[in-house]
Amino acid sequence: MRKIVLMMSVSLDGFFEGPQRQGDWHVVDDELHRHFNEELADIDGFLHGRVMYELMAGVWPTADADPANAGPMAEFADIWRRTPKYVYSRTLEQEDVGWNSTVVRDVVPAEVAALKAAGDGDLVLGGADIAASFLRQDLVDAYRIYVHPVRIGRGRPLFPSEEVRVPLRLEGTRSFGNGVVRLSYARQ
Numbered sequence: 001m002r003k004i005v006l007m008m009s010v011s012l013d014g015f016f017e018g019p020q021r022q023g024d025w026h027v028v029d030d031e032l033h034r035h036f037n038e039e040l041a042d043i044d045g046f047l048h049g050r051v052m053y054e055l056m057a058g059v060w061p062t063a064d065a066d067p068a069n070a071g072p073m074a075e076f077a078d079i080w081r082r083t084p085k086y087v088y089s090r091t092l093e094q095e096d097v098g099w100n101s102t103v104v105r106d107v108v109p110a111e112v113a114a115l116k117a118a119g120d121g122d123l124v125l126g127g128a129d130i131a132a133s134f135l136r137q138d139l140v141d142a143y144r145i146y147v148h149p150v151r152i153g154r155g156r157p158l159f160p161s162e163e164v165r166v167p168l169r170l171e172g173t174r175s176f177g178n179g180v181v182r183l184s185y186a187r188q
Helices: 028-040 050-057 072-082 110-116 128-136
Strands: 005-013 015-017 047-051 085-088 101-104 124-125 142-147 168-175 181-187
Touching: 005 128, 047 128, 050 085, 072 110, 085 142, 124 128
Parallel strands: 005 124, 005 142, 047 085, 047 124, 085 101
Antiparallel strands: 005 015, 142 181, 168 181
16 A cells, blocks of 8 residues: 655755744755655655645646756656646646646545555655645655754744654665765654
8 A cells, every 4th residue: 555655845944844834954966856856756756735836847747948057856746747746736627737737635544545555656745834734634655754954943943843752663864975874764
């Protein structure tokens, strides 16, 4: 059965974005981008919230047309376009999305369970609001957290404050030449 994998980048102090939604502190070089491409090439789908979808749709549909984006960036453009996307939004309509995307209104546990049962490849969850909804409903099976070598001091934390303890099992770590470290955990 597929897993729901939360895959996000954070600062060392646990923020996924700065106070004005900045992400300019992310340290993504060709090595890390190639790794992302390898991780995402065989997944069965992206689970995006509206904000993440619009951010991605603003870049990736045509990123490989720009000669400045050769290499891993151009390769990811193809991965993003061809991979099914489930866009959780109460405001977007189906005609508002493209590139192999389906609008889903709400995070409903029974519907998520059916989606997981429908294939073998993992589904990658990205975007803080949608991640918070999946976390609140205990729907995340695994975590791939990329810790960037920077403290930004304040911003939006990846994990919202809650009174729930979720035991995890370390599946692996990987460090990259740019100082980013990937932490991979699964539920126990």
